[in-house]
Amino acid sequence: MTRFDVLAVGNAIVDIISRCDDQFLIDNSITKAAMNLIDAERAELLYSRMGPALEASGGSAGNTAAGVANFGGRAAYFGKVAEDQLGEIFAHDIRAQGVHYQTESKGTFPPTARSMIFVTEDGERSMNTYLGACVELGPEDVEADVVADAKVTYFEGYLWDPPRAKEAIRECARIAHANGREVSMTLSDSFCVDRYRGEFLDLMRSGTVDIVFANREEALALYETRDFEEALTKIAADCKIAAVTMSEHGAVILRGNERYRVDAIELKELVDTTGAGDLFAAGFLYGYTQDRSLEDCGKLGCLAAGIVIQQIGPRPTVSLADAARETGLI
Amino acid sequence: MTRFDVLAVGNAIVDIISRCDDQFLIDNSITKAAMNLIDAERAELLYSRMGPALEASGGSAGNTAAGVANFGGRAAYFGKVAEDQLGEIFAHDIRAQGVHYQTESKGTFPPTARSMIFVTEDGERSMNTYLGACVELGPEDVEADVVADAKVTYFEGYLWDPPRAKEAIRECARIAHANGREVSMTLSDSFCVDRYRGEFLDLMRSGTVDIVFANREEALALYETRDFEEALTKIAADCKIAAVTMSEHGAVILRGNERYRVDAIELKELVDTTGAGDLFAAGFLYGYTQDRSLEDCGKLGCLAAGIVIQQIGPRPTVSLADAARETGLI
Numbered sequence: 001m002t003r004f005d006v007l008a009v010g011n012a013i014v015d016i017i018s019r020c021d022d023q024f025l026i027d028n029s030i031t032k033a034a035m036n037l038i039d040a041e042r043a044e045l046l047y048s049r050m051g052p053a054l055e056a057s058g059g060s061a062g063n064t065a066a067g068v069a070n071f072g073g074r075a076a077y078f079g080k081v082a083e084d085q086l087g088e089i090f091a092h093d094i095r096a097q098g099v100h101y102q103t104e105s106k107g108t109f110p111p112t113a114r115s116m117i118f119v120t121e122d123g124e125r126s127m128n129t130y131l132g133a134c135v136e137l138g139p140e141d142v143e144a145d146v147v148a149d150a151k152v153t154y155f156e157g158y159l160w161d162p163p164r165a166k167e168a169i170r171e172c173a174r175i176a177h178a179n180g181r182e183v184s185m186t187l188s189d190s191f192c193v194d195r196y197r198g199e200f201l202d203l204m205r206s207g208t209v210d211i212v213f214a215n216r217e218e219a220l221a222l223y224e225t226r227d228f229e230e231a232l233t234k235i236a237a238d239c240k241i242a243a244v245t246m247s248e249h250g251a252v253i254l255r256g257n258e259r260y261r262v263d264a265i266e267l268k269e270l271v272d273t274t275g276a277g278d279l280f281a282a283g284f285l286y287g288y289t290q291d292r293s294l295e296d297c298g299k300l301g302c303l304a305a306g307i308v309i310q311q312i313g314p315r316p317t318v319s320l321a322d323a324a325r326e327t328g329l330i
Numbered sequence: 331m332t333r334f335d336v337l338a339v340g341n342a343i344v345d346i347i348s349r350c351d352d353q354f355l356i357d358n359s360i361t362k363a364a365m366n367l368i369d370a371e372r373a374e375l376l377y378s379r380m381g382p383a384l385e386a387s388g389g390s391a392g393n394t395a396a397g398v399a400n401f402g403g404r405a406a407y408f409g410k411v412a413e414d415q416l417g418e419i420f421a422h423d424i425r426a427q428g429v430h431y432q433t434e435s436k437g438t439f440p441p442t443a444r445s446m447i448f449v450t451e452d453g454e455r456s457m458n459t460y461l462g463a464c465v466e467l468g469p470e471d472v473e474a475d476v477v478a479d480a481k482v483t484y485f486e487g488y489l490w491d492p493p494r495a496k497e498a499i500r501e502c503a504r505i506a507h508a509n510g511r512e513v514s515m516t517l518s519d520s521f522c523v524d525r526y527r528g529e530f531l532d533l534m535r536s537g538t539v540d541i542v543f544a545n546r547e548e549a550l551a552l553y554e555t556r557d558f559e560e561a562l563t564k565i566a567a568d569c570k571i572a573a574v575t576m577s578e579h580g581a582v583i584l585r586g587n588e589r590y591r592v593d594a595i596e597l598k599e600l601v602d603t604t605g606a607g608d609l610f611a612a613g614f615l616y617g618y619t620q621d622r623s624l625e626d627c628g629k630l631g632c633l634a635a636g637i638v639i640q641q642i643g644p645r646p647t648v649s650l651a652d653a654a655r656e657t658g659l660i
Contacts, residue, residue, distance in 0.1 A: 016419075019647065052396065052423040052645060055385035066382065085415040085441070093382040111415070312642075315382060317349065 002181075004100065005073040005289035007150035009165075009172060010061025011134040011158050012079030012103070013113040014086045015274065015314060018053040020118040025126055030118065033273075035127045035189045037161060043130040046116050055086075056313040057093035058115060060156040060188060063275045063314045067282025067304055069098040070320040071330075073289060076100035076146050078168070082133040086112035097315070103141050110135065123270035123309065131162055138164035139171045147175040151289045152211070154281065157188035160196040173208045182240075184211035186281055187218040194221055204238040211241040211288070213281045219244050232259075243298065245280050250302055253284075253294045262298035265306035275314030279304035283320070290330075300329055332511075334430065335403040335619035337480035339495075339502060340391025341464040341488050342409030342433070343443040344416045345604065345644055348383040350448040355456055360448065363603075365457045365519045367491060373460040376446050385416075386643035387423035388445060390486040390518060393605045393644045397612025397634055399428040400650040401660075403619060406430035406476050408498070412463040416442035427645070433471050440465065453600035453639065461492055468494035469501045477505040481619045482541070484611065487518035490526040503538045512570075514541035516611055517548040524551055534568040541571040541618070543611045549574050562589075573628065575610050580632055583614075583624045592628035595636035605644030609634035613650070620660075630659055 025032050028046065038046065057066075059079060068075040077094055081087030083105050090112060094101045113132040117125050137159075147153055153176045159165040173183045187193050187200060200222065203209045212235065214222065219231040219242075235242040236254035245251045250263040283300035292300070307316050307323055324330040355362050358376065368376065387396075389409060398405040407424055411417030413435050420442060424431045443462040447455050467489075477483055483506045489495040503513045517523050517530060530552065533539045542565065544552065549561040549572075565572040566584035575581045580593040613630035622630070637646050637653055654660040 047422060050422070050426060052387065052426045052647075053419075054643060054647075055419060057382065089383075089385060092377060092380070096380060096382045313384060317382075317384075 002149050002151050003074065004076045004146065004150035005152070006065065006068045006285045007076040007078070007146055007153045008061035008065035009078045009153065009155040009159065009169060010059050011113055011131060011156065011162065012062060012081045012090050013059035013115050013129065013134070014090055015056050015058035015115050015117050016050070016053045017056060017117045017119060017274070017312060018051045020051065020120060022120055025118060025120070030126050030128060031191070032126050033124050034191050035129055035158065038128050038130050040130060043114070043116070046128055050116055054312060055089070056315065057090045058314045060158060060186065060278050061154060062094055063278035064154060064282045064285070065099045066094055066097040066315045067279045067320060068286050070316060071283065071286040071324065072321045073286045076150060078103050078137070078141055078143065080133050080137040080141065081105050081112040082108050082110065084108050084111050086114060087133070100146065102143065105133065106136065117274055119272045119274070123273050125272060125274040135162040137162060137168055139167045142168050142171045142175070144175050147172050148179040150176070150181060152182045152184050152285055154184040154285060156186050157192045157196065157200060160192070160199060170208070182210040183208060184213070184285065185209045186213040186277060187222060190217040190221040193218050197222060201238065209239060211243070212239045213243050213277065215245045215277055216247070241294070243284055243301065245277060245305070251280065251298050253298045255294060258294070260295040260298055262295060262302050264302050267306060267310055269310060271310055272312050273309050275308040276305045278314060279308040279316065296329065300324060303327060303329060332479050332481050333404065334406045334476065334480035335482070336395065336398045336615045337406040337408070337476055337483045338391035338395035339408040339483065339485040339489065339499060340389050341443055341461060341486065341492065342392060342411045342420050343389035343445050343459065343464070344420055345386045345388035345445050345447050346380070346383045347386060347447045347449060347604070347642060348381045350381065350450060352450055355448060355450070360456050360458060361521070362450070362456045363454050364521050365459055365488065368458050368460050370460060373444070373446070376458055380446055384642060385419070386645065387420045388604070388644040390488060390516065390608045391484065392424055393608035394484060394612045394615070395429045396424055396427040396645045397609045397650060398616050400646060401612065401616040401654065402651045403616045406480060408433050408467070408471055408473065410463045410467040410471065411435050411442040412438050412440065414438050414441050416444060417463070430476065432473065435463065436466065447604055449602045449604070453603050455602060455604040465492040467492060467498055469497045472498050472501045472505070474505050477502050478509040480506070480511060482512045482514050482615055484514040484615060486516050487522050487526065487530060490522070490529060500538070512540040513538060514543070514615065515539045516543040516607060517552060520547040520551040523548050527552060531568065539569060541573070542569045543573050543607065545575045545607055546577070571624070573614055573631065575607060575635070581610065581628050583628045585624060588624070590625040590628055592625060592632050594632050597636060597640055599640060601640050602642050603639050605638040606635045608644060609638040609646065626659065630654060633657060633659060
């Protein structure tokens with residue numbers, strides 16, 4: 001019996017969410033549907049141009065940890081905030097969801113990371129992330145006992161952006177595998193894949209990572225192809241399990257020669273795609289650590305993703321466990 | 331031609347919003363549907379017991395100023411935040427809505443006010459407000475030129491809670507009337523009325539306040555009666571114009587012997603009543619400063635209130651001007 005089902009590691013971020021039109025993205029050179037990395041100066045400029053906003057704890061892996069806990073799974077999280085009000089908000093929200101979170105924060109500068117998320121009328125989100133205190137995450141933040149006692153350690157590809165987080169991840173992977181656990185990652189964003197393609201492929205091919213999450217664009221970017229079937233074949237060969245999401249077309253799960261197609265759930269209204277991939281990973285990993293079939297894992301992922309995109313903000317405000325029970329999935 | 335339609339003065343607050351059940355309110359001795367004043371220690375305790383939350387700029391009069399601007403009116407605001415991240419959020423959001431906001435913030439302690447708002451399944455909100463930096467608002471924060479150049483200066487009864495804000499309000503009223511402008515207030519909360527009944531009645535009967543906003547419970551509390559008709563007759567005698575809201579039963583507007591009944595709008599779903607009264611005042615004052623009939627002012631108030639209670643958070647994320655145009659009100 002392990003202490004945790006899923007340990008998630010990522011950039012600890014508070015989201016600042018506002019609506020805008022497509023012209024705003026063009027006028028401000030924001031790449032639509034992507035994660036745009038920005039520095040403090042640009043953060044200030046964009047914020048001065050942003051409309052009235054809502055704040056919500058976010059961060060890709062943070063959303064996944066919160067999602068696993070929301071399903072009733074036992075989750076832990078490593079990620080760095082500063083000792084400031086946004087940091088308090090982040091720590092409160094993830095702990096209030098029942099996630100183990102003890103990463104030490106050190107001082108007030110750099111401040112807690114924030115991502116200004118502009119949601120356009122089509123529900124698509126375009127993120128502008130100032131990494132702030134996330135740049136300080138390093139191997140000293142690895143709680144070895146937590147890694148050793150978590151069935152799956154999951155991390156976001158975004159962690160290759162700050163300077164030392166990858167060292168923490170390699171240390172986590174070493175401890176996890178030494179204890180017979182598994183390691184999982186999300187490719188995060190197709191531009192992130194472009195930045196770190198070689199390293200991500202190494203992580204997979206060396207067996208450092210067992211389970212890979214990607215969306216269609218990320219899988220295509222990883223293999224620099226426009227042929228989705230080619231990308232699927234290659235990703236299946238490069239890791240033990242791959243879960244590839246395809247927006248409204250659901251997801252496909254691959255393990256060796258096995259392949260499972262899962263449908264997306266029906267939506268009443270697409271409000272805000274923020275957190276879709278994170279919550280797919282949450283549902284999948286919740287199912288996986290409960291020893292569910294890969295097909296059911298995919299269904300749990302699609303359920304959680306479908307719920308989060310029908311609300312504002314990256315973490316479902318409803319009970320995922322209740323939703324899964326209602327649909328007969330658990 | 332004045333520079334502003336409405337100047338609003340109030341406690342500058344960031345809302346921290348979460349859902350809970352009725353038992354949580356009972357277990358934590360929170361008076362339901364009321365504004366509970368709390369100190370820093372209780373704020374910390376309640377936050378530790380609160381579930382994952384969303385943050386949104388709030389404050390009763392701040393919501394009204396934002397609402398007036400959202401309708402297309404020219405709004406200004408006085409209210410005190412600290413030099414901290416919540417203060418930056420508050421200032422950004424009200425300015426991003428187009429409201430003039432220049433109240434000076436001084437230092438980081440006490441921190442920016444926050445209200446922990448627990449929303450129960452019935453959509454009712456129960457607020458727990460730590461006043462923080464709001465206690466520092468005083469007559470030195472009155473921008474005399476703004477008061478002199480605003481058609482209506484509106485303030486919240488809640489301002490009687492911090493120590494020196496009432497001095498600022500008396501100064502505002504003096505300047506406003508010396509310049510031929512009008513002064514308006516909301517009674518804010520029936521418990522607030524209980525705390526300051528005599529002073530509120532003095533403000534009305536002395537002519538310091540011309541236009542009074544109240545909901546049913548506040549009007550009853552003001553005159554210590556359970557007879558609503560008695561309360562309406564008395565409030566009409568005590569001020570030039572009274573606008574009394576009655577939740578799903580709409581509102582009644584009184585001026586001398588004139589009386590206008592306005593219906594509430596039909597709701598798809600009641601989500602969160604936070605901001606209902608504030609947005610009623612916004613719609614009413616927007617219409618009033620555009621020289622609309624009292625009946626139309628009431629309709630604009632009911633429209634804005636009906637919109638804000640169908641979303642989470644105290645400030646409409648949709649365009650009130652568009653909504654008013656769609657319903658033919660402007």
